Amino acid sequence: MRFLAVLQDSFRETLDCKTFWVLFAVSSLVVLLAFSVSITALRPEEALGDIARGFDLLARGRSRVRHDAGFKVEGAREDGKGGYAFTLRAASAPAVHRLARTWEALAQGTLKKAEDPLPDPDAAADPELVERYLIARFRSQQLLRVSVEPAEAPEGTLAWTVGVRPERPELLHGAHRLGVGFGLMETRLGTSAAIALAGIERFLADVLAGLAGLLFAVVVTASFVPDMLQKGRIDVLLSRPLGRSTLLVYKYLGGLLYVVLIASYLVGGVWLGLAVRTGIWDPSFLLTVPVLTLVFGVLYAFSVWVGVATRSALVAILSTIALWFSSSSAGSFQAMSRAGMTSASLPELMGDLIAALYRVLPRTFDLKELNNQAIARSHLGAEAAATLPGAALVDPASWPFAVGSTLFLLAVFLAAACVLFRKRDY
Amino acid sequence: MPALEVRDLRKSFGSVRALDGVSLSVERGEIYGLLGRNGAGKTTLVKILLSIVRPTSGEARLLERPVSEPAARARVGYLPEDHRFPEYHTAESALDFYGALSGVPGAERRRRIPELLRRMELSEAAGRKIRTYSKGMKQRLGLAQAILHDPDLVFLDEPTDGVDPVGRKQVRDLLLELKSRGKTIFLNSHLLSEVEQVCDRVGIVEKGRLVREGSVVSLTAGDAFEVRVDGPLEAAWEDLLRLAPGAARSGDLLEIPVVEKTSVDAVIDLLRSKGLGIRGISVKKRSLEDIFIDTVTEPPPP
Numbered sequence: 001m002r003f004l005a006v007l008q009d010s011f012r013e014t015l016d017c018k019t020f021w022v023l024f025a026v027s028s029l030v031v032l033l034a035f036s037v038s039i040t041a042l043r044p045e046e047a048l049g050d051i052a053r054g055f056d057l058l059a060r061g062r063s064r065v066r067h068d069a070g071f072k073v074e075g076a077r078e079d080g081k082g083g084y085a086f087t088l089r090a091a092s093a094p095a096v097h098r099l100a101r102t103w104e105a106l107a108q109g110t111l112k113k114a115e116d117p118l119p120d121p122d123a124a125a126d127p128e129l130v131e132r133y134l135i136a137r138f139r140s141q142q143l144l145r146v147s148v149e150p151a152e153a154p155e156g157t158l159a160w161t162v163g164v165r166p167e168r169p170e171l172l173h174g175a176h177r178l179g180v181g182f183g184l185m186e187t188r189l190g191t192s193a194a195i196a197l198a199g200i201e202r203f204l205a206d207v208l209a210g211l212a213g214l215l216f217a218v219v220v221t222a223s224f225v226p227d228m229l230q231k232g233r234i235d236v237l238l239s240r241p242l243g244r245s246t247l248l249v250y251k252y253l254g255g256l257l258y259v260v261l262i263a264s265y266l267v268g269g270v271w272l273g274l275a276v277r278t279g280i281w282d283p284s285f286l287l288t289v290p291v292l293t294l295v296f297g298v299l300y301a302f303s304v305w306v307g308v309a310t311r312s313a314l315v316a317i318l319s320t321i322a323l324w325f326s327s328s329s330a331g332s333f334q335a336m337s338r339a340g341m342t343s344a345s346l347p348e349l350m351g352d353l354i355a356a357l358y359r360v361l362p363r364t365f366d367l368k369e370l371n372n373q374a375i376a377r378s379h380l381g382a383e384a385a386a387t388l389p390g391a392a393l394v395d396p397a398s399w400p401f402a403v404g405s406t407l408f409l410l411a412v413f414l415a416a417a418c419v420l421f422r423k424r425d426y
Numbered sequence: 427m428p429a430l431e432v433r434d435l436r437k438s439f440g441s442v443r444a445l446d447g448v449s450l451s452v453e454r455g456e457i458y459g460l461l462g463r464n465g466a467g468k469t470t471l472v473k474i475l476l477s478i479v480r481p482t483s484g485e486a487r488l489l490e491r492p493v494s495e496p497a498a499r500a501r502v503g504y505l506p507e508d509h510r511f512p513e514y515h516t517a518e519s520a521l522d523f524y525g526a527l528s529g530v531p532g533a534e535r536r537r538r539i540p541e542l543l544r545r546m547e548l549s550e551a552a553g554r555k556i557r558t559y560s561k562g563m564k565q566r567l568g569l570a571q572a573i574l575h576d577p578d579l580v581f582l583d584e585p586t587d588g589v590d591p592v593g594r595k596q597v598r599d600l601l602l603e604l605k606s607r608g609k610t611i612f613l614n615s616h617l618l619s620e621v622e623q624v625c626d627r628v629g630i631v632e633k634g635r636l637v638r639e640g641s642v643v644s645l646t647a648g649d650a651f652e653v654r655v656d657g658p659l660e661a662a663w664e665d666l667l668r669l670a671p672g673a674a675r676s677g678d679l680l681e682i683p684v685v686e687k688t689s690v691d692a693v694i695d696l697l698r699s700k701g702l703g704i705r706g707i708s709v710k711k712r713s714l715e716d717i718f719i720d721t722v723t724e725p726p727p728p
Contacts, residue, residue: 001526001529001531001532002526002527002529004526005522005523005526005527006527008523009512009515009523012512012514012515012519013512013514015514016513016514227512230510231508231510232506232507232508232509232510233509233510233511233512234478235473235476235478235504235506235509236504236506236509236511236524236571237527238476238477238478239476239477239478239499239502239503239504239506239581240499240524240527240528241496241497241498241499241500241528241529242496242527243496423480425439425473425478425479425480426473426478426479
């Protein structure tokens, strides 16, 4: 009964925080977005058409210009050597000329910005320049061995016979179109649906829930204990027939529950949305909930300790963020060091110091990477997942140690907070 | 068995001695008032009894259990001075929370809370967040949470702070009602007139020591009589001084220090024999405020 009362009290306190509602609104938006996602398979002709339609736009840095050339792909067929042959048509020859001339002027530096006017805007471009432009644009899309030859076209339009070979087969064969907002925004993915889904889920687990979400949670919950310790408020609580450690642990669990609820809502909602929309019911993304809870659990235990020691929410927030940053940085450095990705010029003492920090701090980086790996392995299989960037940063076999050492530190922080709380006069 | 017992309790905050060997005992069903100047150690004593502050040395028991045991507080209610309830609560939810922490079952809370809110005149504001309450309303809510679980022993630290005169009367009535139901009340207050009206016994703390203690009746008991006389006193004055050497007069008012009760009878007989009429006789009582001021301004014992 007392435990439930403290949980309910923490829940009320959470609902009273504006930050919670911001987080809830953002989470709801993300869940809604997940329900609006579509990943549809593209035929090679559609994939090539998507690529060619992008040739209308020229960009340099932040400057960009569009000339509607109306590029269209027709009659795409496999060439028997892993590539494709097709006819590329442009509905507006003048637009193609302007695009080719702008591209060349930008390359030569005679134009600073893409939207700057050409010296003679209506002048025709050399056919070779147009071909070079098209080859460059196909190559920029990882389509290699490009051949472009002029073909017959009606007056005012242009056409070419094109041959391309993709760097990876799935760039064209097995490509997908990702739609967001029920088709309001669409982009072509040169990947399988599983890779796309794993990418989306990893982004959510890593950046949205794992960084922004946790940061919000740390800020919201950091004031729970210092507020409880305010003169006049703690007196009423301590006069109840409840041990101090029990009270503090209940309060801690109340804060933790808040994160379990919001993480379950965000991760579960996104997972359900993506599964419903794509038909891929892979549960690996749901592992993010216990991983986030564990990472938050250790950070919150530290925050509670600092809160009891200083009675200041601000100090608790800053210290917890410092711990999180230190543990993530040390973990990241250690992982890169193991993968031979660190700079040789780093002083040895600094390297030893970071390694020592890695040993004593919570394994927040490892847990994040292990979760990412689990998502990728489940979607793509162990072999394909191992080829992804950063796949070798953390050993998949280190799950038990990462979880165990983090749980141990969580218990240490919480025990330290309880000891301090029991000793203090209020 | 006493409801509360303290033996040689000491508490130091660094070099400051907040309590310096306090011993006292409060019987069940008694209203005990603890008086003292600001910083005398009253609140520290209460906080030690409720385990909010740890004693440096000494022994304290509540309802026969050492105060260090959480179970000692199961039948105890407390209204702290300057209490602050979480402002995200309503009166109703706050009482439900504190009731649950005190171990009151859900059904009992659902029955008791509306009843208490009505009693404290908070029914209309019961669903409003506490942040919208006036000081008096918060004080009434504080009292409600202190007695919600029907405790046997209630500590009240300045219970009428911020309460208007009508509210004070209601608080006094509440305390007397609790006493009539056999509850023990330990009261810290600066309002000595109120303490005098409700307390059975009082203790005065000065510089961490219990310097005076006794029943309100015995402490304020008169040590003189006042006699109103009809007629000139001059004829009887010399004889009066022989009978009651400390007697004093002011107009028709005669003040006679009580050495022995019989001296009053003798004085009355003398006055009547001199043909003087007696218009009234009353015992001259001392107020608790006089006692308090005399006590705390006395030079400390060597």
